[in-house]
Amino acid sequence: MSTVILFGTESGNSEFVAGNVADGLPAVSRVEDLAQFPVADFSPDDLYLIICSTYGTGDPPASARPFMAALDREKPNMTGVRFAVFGLGDSSYFESYSRGSEVVAEKLATLGATRVGEYGRHDASGLDDASDLAVTWAENVLQSVEA
Amino acid sequence: MSDAASPSVAVVGSGPSGCYLAQVLRKTWPKAAICVIDRLPVPYGLIRYGVAPDHQGTKTVTRQFDRLFEREGVRFLGNVEVGKDLPLQALRDAFDAVVLATGLHGDRRLGVPGDDHPAVYGAGRVTRLANTHPDEAHDDVRLGRRVVVVGHGNVAIDVLRLIVKSDVDFLNSDVDDDALAAMMAEPVERIDIIGRSPVEAAKFDTAMVRELGRIEGVAFEWPDGPPAIPVDDGENRARVEALASLPTVGSGSARVTVAFRFGWSPARVEDCQGGLRVAFSGKDGETLQLDVDSAVTAVGFTERAGLDIARSEVEAPGADLPTGRLDARLYCTGWFRRGPRGTIPENRADARMVAEAVVTDLGRGEASLGRPGVEALPPDVLAKAVDFRGWKAIEAAEVGAARAGRLRRKIKERAHLLDIVRAGATNNREDPSS
Numbered sequence: 299m300s301t302v303i304l305f306g307t308e309s310g311n312s313e314f315v316a317g318n319v320a321d322g323l324p325a326v327s328r329v330e331d332l333a334q335f336p337v338a339d340f341s342p343d344d345l346y347l348i349i350c351s352t353y354g355t356g357d358p359p360a361s362a363r364p365f366m367a368a369l370d371r372e373k374p375n376m377t378g379v380r381f382a383v384f385g386l387g388d389s390s391y392f393e394s395y396s397r398g399s400e401v402v403a404e405k406l407a408t409l410g411a412t413r414v415g416e417y418g419r420h421d422a423s424g425l426d427d428a429s430d431l432a433v434t435w436a437e438n439v440l441q442s443v444e445a
Numbered sequence: 446m447s448d449a450a451s452p453s454v455a456v457v458g459s460g461p462s463g464c465y466l467a468q469v470l471r472k473t474w475p476k477a478a479i480c481v482i483d484r485l486p487v488p489y490g491l492i493r494y495g496v497a498p499d500h501q502g503t504k505t506v507t508r509q510f511d512r513l514f515e516r517e518g519v520r521f522l523g524n525v526e527v528g529k530d531l532p533l534q535a536l537r538d539a540f541d542a543v544v545l546a547t548g549l550h551g552d553r554r555l556g557v558p559g560d561d562h563p564a565v566y567g568a569g570r571v572t573r574l575a576n577t578h579p580d581e582a583h584d585d586v587r588l589g590r591r592v593v594v595v596g597h598g599n600v601a602i603d604v605l606r607l608i609v610k611s612d613v614d615f616l617n618s619d620v621d622d623d624a625l626a627a628m629m630a631e632p633v634e635r636i637d638i639i640g641r642s643p644v645e646a647a648k649f650d651t652a653m654v655r656e657l658g659r660i661e662g663v664a665f666e667w668p669d670g671p672p673a674i675p676v677d678d679g680e681n682r683a684r685v686e687a688l689a690s691l692p693t694v695g696s697g698s699a700r701v702t703v704a705f706r707f708g709w710s711p712a713r714v715e716d717c718q719g720g721l722r723v724a725f726s727g728k729d730g731e732t733l734q735l736d737v738d739s740a741v742t743a744v745g746f747t748e749r750a751g752l753d754i755a756r757s758e759v760e761a762p763g764a765d766l767p768t769g770r771l772d773a774r775l776y777c778t779g780w781f782r783r784g785p786r787g788t789i790p791e792n793r794a795d796a797r798m799v800a801e802a803v804v805t806d807l808g809r810g811e812a813s814l815g816r817p818g819v820e821a822l823p824p825d826v827l828a829k830a831v832d833f834r835g836w837k838a839i840e841a842a843e844v845g846a847a848r849a850g851r852l853r854r855k856i857k858e859r860a861h862l863l864d865i866v867r868a869g870a871t872n873n874r875e876d877p878s879s
Contacts, residue, residue, distance in 0.1 A: 308790035310465070314509035355652050355683065360790060388502035391652040422502025423617075429508075 299343055300327040301440065304335055306350035306362030306402065311428065312386055315420075316349045318429035319436045326436075332365035332402075340411070342378030345443055347436055352387035352398030362402055369405055376411035382439040384418035384432050395421050415439030451476040452541040452807045453818030457527045457754075459483040460490020462779025462792045463546035464510040469800035471517050478818040479519045480540070484526035485579065486831040486862045487839055488514075490548060492789075494576045495569070497603040498620035499610065501852065506789060514833040520819060523831035524863065528754050531826050537775060539821035541814045542803055544769075545759070545777040546796070549785045551749035555595065555742055559714030564589075564721050568596065568604045568743035574624040575607050577855035579862070584627060589738020590634045593723050595711055596743030597640035597647040599788070604741050606656065608633050609663045609701050619843075619852045632700070637668075637735055639706040639725065644672040644688065645681045647707065654687040657703075664699035665691040669706055709733055714740065746785035756781060769799030776803055831866050838869030 303326055305316035313331070320326040332350070340346070351359045358366055383403045385396030396419045403413055418435035420428040454470055456463045459481045467479050487493065489507050496503045513519040527533055527547075537543050552567020554560045566586050573581045592608065594601050607620070608629070615622075642648065657663070672685050694702060709725035712732070716722075723740055725733040748755055761772035769776045778799040779792045787795070807814065819827070842865050843853040856862050 308793075309506050310468070310509050310793055311506060314512075354650060354680075355655070360794075388500075390500060390502055390656065391650075392655070422505050427508075428505075 299345060301325045301345045301347060302327060303329040303347045303349060304332050305329065306332045306348070306359045306365070306399070308351055308353055308359040308361070311422075312349050312351045312359070315384075315386065315428045315432045319347065319349065319432050322433040323436055323440070325440055331361050333361040333363075335365060337365065337368045337372050337374050340374060340376055340379045342380070344379075345414075345440075346379070346381040347384070347439065348381055348399070348402065349384045349432060350386070350399040350402055352385065352392065352396055355392050356394055356397030356401070358398045358401050362398070366402065366405060369409060374409060376406060376409040379406075379411040380414045380443070381406055381411055382415040382418075382436075383413060384420070384435050386420045386422065386428060388422040390423045395419075395423075415442050450474065451478070452814050453478040453539075453816050454480070454542045454544065454803065455536050455540040455818070456481045456544045456546055457536070458490060458546035458548060458779070458781070459488035459521065459523070460495075460546060460548055460779065461492060461506065461789045462548070462781075462796045463490070463544070464488075464513065465793045465796035466544055466546060466778050466800045466803075467513055467519050468509070469797050470803065471513060471519055473800070473804050480522055480819050481514075481519060482522045482525050482527060482536075484524070484529075486524040486859065486866065487836055488521055488523060488833070494573050494578045496789075497572060497607060498575050499607070499615060499618040500603075501618060503789070521831075521833040521836065522819070523836060525826055525830050530829070531822065533754065533759065535823070539816055540818055541816050542774045542776065542807060544799065544803065545754060545756075545771070545775070545781055546779045547754055547781050549746040549748060549780045550753055551747045552742060553745040553747045553785075555711045555714070555744060557711050557713050559716075559721075560711075560742075562714050562716065562721055562740075564739045565714060566739060566741050568594075568600045568741050569746055571604050571607070571628070571741055572600070574628065575620055577621040577624065577857045579857055579859045586628045587630065587739065588628050588633055588741075589720065590631050591720070591737040591739075592633055592636045593735050593737045593740045594636060594638045594743060595640060595723075595740060597638075597642050597649060597707070598743060599649050599653055601638060601640070601741075601743035602649045602653040602657065604743060605636060605638055605703065606653075606660070608636060609657075609703065610660055611662065611700070614660055616850045617852060619847075619855060621855065621857075622848070622851070635702045635704070637704045637706060637737070639709050639735075641710045642707060644685055644705075644707040645675040647684065649684070651680060651684045651687045654684060654691070658687070658691045662698070662700040663692070664694040664702050666694045666702060666704045668704050669708075672705075672707075706733075746780065754781075768802045769795075770802055770806075774806070831863070835866035835869060839865050 303316045305312045307313045320329045353359045385399030387395030389395040552569045712726045713724040720738045778796045846854040
């Protein structure tokens with residue numbers, strides 16, 4: 299089983315966090331931008347950690363939009379595919395600050411994929427460091443999957 | 446020494462565009478000598494001085510840039526003004542490539558008679574004051590009781606929000622309380638926010654409007670009638686719906702009233718009994734006069750003649766602005782290249798695009814490479830330069846000086862900033878060539 303991190307970003311924050319999670323977790327085999335990930339490549343053999351921000355009032359970020367469009371177009375069968383989500387956002391702009399990541403998660407679920415682990419969230423207007431939270435989240439997800 | 450795999454590059458301007466560009470170059474060339482220069486002793490440009498002080502979440506984008514300077518060998522050279530301390534040509538002689546990411550500092554004027562009235566203030570200036578910019582004196586700005594804000598973009602909404610917020614709304618921000626107190630020595634009672642665009646074409650973000658509605662004690666009114674909700678779906682409709690949902694006058698006790706007006710073009714500014722009269726014309730010839738104590742203009746940013754590097758003066762005949770190429774081994778990115786539009790993510794995309802041009806050109810092997818970079822700069826420039834460690838000493842001092850309910854107390858005086866850097870350097874004696 300490979301653990302793959304996929305990130306969706308506007309400002310590079312999610313990409314930065316994704317890189318830090320990969321640095322902190324030897325199990326992670328690669329980090330890819332959702333914008334560059336072929337939706338046909340999803341495999342039930344692998345575990346996908348999706349780190350994704352929110353744009354505006356609850357939309358997926360720039361690099362997630364081509365991914366969402368590809369899912370709509372190709373409608374891959376995602377039965378057996380497991381993914382976990384860490385959503386970033388800023389509650390000073392939008393109360394439901396990680397809604398962008400939820401939109402991506404919901405789309406994957408409608409195509410048959412299964413969300414595993416805890417839904418991680420980081421509010422930029424809060425006091426926590428996003429990378430610290432995300433590393434802890436990823437460790438917990440891996441543990442719950444192996445259990 | 447440098448070569449095609451390891452050229453020397455100077456980026457002028459340490460705001461988002463400059464840092465994003467440095468980020469791509471570092472990823473492409475792990476060993477290149479990359480130097481980011483700023484005229485201020487502190488980095489990060491508009492992230493520190495343009496993003497509103499109550500939008501701390503947006504400012505955390507600096508964490509990814511900190512890594513460039515702290516762990517990835519990109520050098521910060523603060524307190525060096527290219528064009529003043531150091532001629533651009535000297536920089537181009539020292540580095541294989543130079544990228545100008547200096548932004549646009551000046552507030553655009555209204556462009557009507559009287560627009561230079563002393564009580565007409567640029568939004569950039571007001572925001573810089575609230576962000577403790579070293580080059581702004583807050584004694585100069587007095588908003589008074591009645592204010593008109595001209596403009597319908599996010600910058601206008603930022604200024605509006607900073608003016609209407611009360612002290613408790615600034616919890617966990619780093620707003621300059623002294624600047625706010627000076628600008629608002631009298632409490633602001635009424636703000637008209639007005640601009641040319643019709644309501645459905647206003648450029649401010651829906652999220653910014655919703656944020657206004659969450660501030661206690663503010664009532665909104667529609668002197669020209671309530672907004673018509675557009676029939677289309679999407680952002681325009683969401684924006685107008687958000688405007689229409691703002692709490693109106695009469696729905697509680699308000700300490701300040703905000704009136705939204707659309708479809709009015711500024712026509713004239715006149716002095717008027719200790720205040721100003723700002724005249725507007727509507728699209729069908731109607732006229733409107735607002736008698737106010739001050740006007741804040743949020744109608745865009747521009748170069749300041751004689752103070753900033755003028756793009757027209759560095760653009761060679763063969764320049765290709767759409768790709769950021771100004772001249773051989775000279776590039777530009779961000780607002781300096783594309784004009785004053787777009788937030789941080791758009792400038793990230795721009796910087797990444799121009800970085801590709803730099804990588805392509807230098808990798809082609811046509812230009813001779815091998816310029817030494819920082820070491821070739823004049824000793825007096827190197828002596829005055831603030832490095833990233835100096836910035837971290839400033840940051841620690843600002844956090845340490847924070848008042849209750851504030852994240853930091855930013856330091857305004859340049860001399861004070863430099864004193865902290867010097868004191869830190871004395872404590873951290875080390876090989877100056879490292």
